[in-house]
Amino acid sequence: MLDRENTGLIVVDVQGKLARLVHDSDVLIANTVKLVKGAQALGLPIVLVExxxxxxxxxxxxxxxxxxxxxxxxKFTFDACKAPAFLEAIKHANVTTWLICGIEAHICVYQTAQHLHQLGCTVELVQDCVSSRAPENTCLAISKLSSKGIGITGLEMCLYELVEDCRADGFKTVLGLVK
Structure with a gap:
């Protein structure tokens, strides 16, 4: 189970024209906005890379x-972990579990998630907040990451895991986002 005290969010490369070219780009962007708003409501650290x-x-x-x-x-490497400023931000966040979202699922998201996992972090891919130009590449990334020990979650699932209790701070915000 995700724990809001030990979880952060990484947003990978949802930028420029490419963000509008990936499969179901409107859904990807709308879901990622909800995920970011939920993370903010729950006080999670957020790391953004381009x-x-x-x-x-x-x-x-x-x-x-x-x-x-x-x-x-x-960053210029596809794997964000190869950018020293990214690793510093991860370290500074002081959490060991990372939700990851963004584009392209089979390139930058995949390589970053894999490397974070190798560094000992718990990583969960938010599957409805990732995409690639070709949907089969998104499916491939999800399948391969899952087989390598990366958790697979969804927008609604992870937010409810993190909020945990309908009396908790942030519940009403989360409810409003996923309704």
Missing amino acids: QNPERLGSTVDELQALLTGNPAIP
Whole structure:
């Protein structure tokens, strides 16, 4: 079970034109917005990364508006763990469980999740908050990550696990997001 005291969120490369080209991009962006809002309501640390932002553009406006206090960490390797600033942000967050979402599922999300797992973190892929240009690549990423010990969760499932109790702070916000 996820524990809100020990869980953070990583948002990978939901940026530029690519964010609009992935399969079901409107659903991906809307779900990721809900996930970020839920994470914020529950007080989770959030780490935002962008792949080569000068070439691919910045995080989409819908997310950027929510993440003004979370400056994007630029990266050039597909695996965010190879960017020292990312590793520092992960360490500074002081949690060992990470929800991960973003694009492309089979490239940057996959490689980052794998590396975090190898570093000893518990990682859960939020399957309805990841996508790739081709849906079969998203399925491949989910299948391969699952076979390698990465947890698979969904937007609603992870938020309810984290809130845990209908009397808890953040419950009404979570309920409003998933209704």
